[in-house]
Amino acid sequence: MRPIALFSMRNLRLAVLSAGAILFLTPYIWMISTAAKSREEIFSSSLSLWPERWALWENLAKAFSRVPMTQLLFNGLIVCALIFFIQVVIAIPCAYAMAKLKFRAAQTMMTLVMLGLLIPIHATALPIYVVLNKVGMLNSYFALSAPFFISVFGIFLFLQFFRAMPDDLIAAARLDGMSEMAIVNRVIVPNAWPAVTAFAIFSVVAHWNDLFWPLIVITSTERATPPLGLLFFRAAEAGDDYGALMAATLVITLPLVVAFLAAQRRFIEGITLTGLKG
Structure with missing residues (x-):
């Protein structure tokens, strides 16, 4: 009876997880379905997931012709890469x-990190914008990136990961005559890739999807990020061409999906090792 009970519990968990995934x-x-439909079919009274006539390529052509989609993706890539690189360079040390390291201000710094997690960008947006x-x-990559160069969440995540690393490894590196910066570069960073990957997913998703800050500091499509470009696209389309709008959304969200699937194993490993499980 016990194997049968375990099999039933396993099937139950699988069913619950599958329902949650769906x-x-x-x-x-539904976004993919809408992107593949013509305008007439979208506004028809019948609701069907599978389109009667595939208009995906037509909608994609509209998306790329109405707004500079390639430029939007490039801007998003530059901003996310710049933010992530500087965040890691600051957060890891x-x-x-x-x-x-043992020093008097360690507890004070930890308190400041915890307080920093409570302060949203909305609270500091106005003074940063004025400066x-x-x-x-304004209207530059620096304006899009600068407020996020210091990530208290990144510091907290790496702190949890480094606490789990054995002290003997660092002590051995010190006995070999390494400086603290050499230990960070040659010992800590090579062993921190799971945490770096996990933080990369959090950072890239957050800043790729951010609309609040780009909406404040960017006023043209030349430096617009993907979400802001979607806003410009909707304005240009008068908000009624949902097929093309969903096609543009598909193009913008697809890189995140591919990146997450590619880094899925290391992301889960990093979350597990840093103790940030939900």
């Missing part, structure tokens, strides 16, 4: 210092 994937599936406007840095 529930969360439903909006994305800070987290290593708090996790493995950028005064120095003439």
Whole structure:
């Protein structure tokens, strides 16, 4: 009876997880369905998931012709890469210092990190905008990236990961005559790739999808990020060409899906090792 009970529980868990996956994937599936339909079919009274006439390529052509889609994707890539690179360069040494070095201000720094997690970008948006406007840095990659160069979440995530690393490994590196920066570069970073990958997913998804800050500092499509480009596209289309709009959304969200699937194993490993499980 026991193997049968275990088999039933396993099937039950699988059924629950499958139902949850279908529930969360439903909006994305409906977006793909809408992107593949013509305008007439979208506004028809019948609701069907499978389009009667495939208009996906037609809608994609509209998406690429109405707004500079390639430029939007390039802008998103540059901004996310710049933010992530500087975040990691700052967060890893800070987290290593708090996790493995003993100094008086360690507890104070930890308190500041925890307080920093409570402060949203909305609270500091106005003074940052005023400063950028005064120095003439609006409508630039720097304006899109600068407020996010220091990630307290990244520091906290790497701190949790470094605390789990054995002290003997670092002690051995010190006995070999390595400086603290050499230890970070040659010992810590090579062993921190699971945490770096996990943080990369969080950082890229957050800033690729961000609309609030680009809407404040960007006023033209030349430096617009993908979500802001969708807003420009909808305005250009008067909000009624949902097939082309969903096609544009599909193009913009597809890189995130591909990136997550490619880094899925390391992402789960990093989340597990840093103790940030839900």
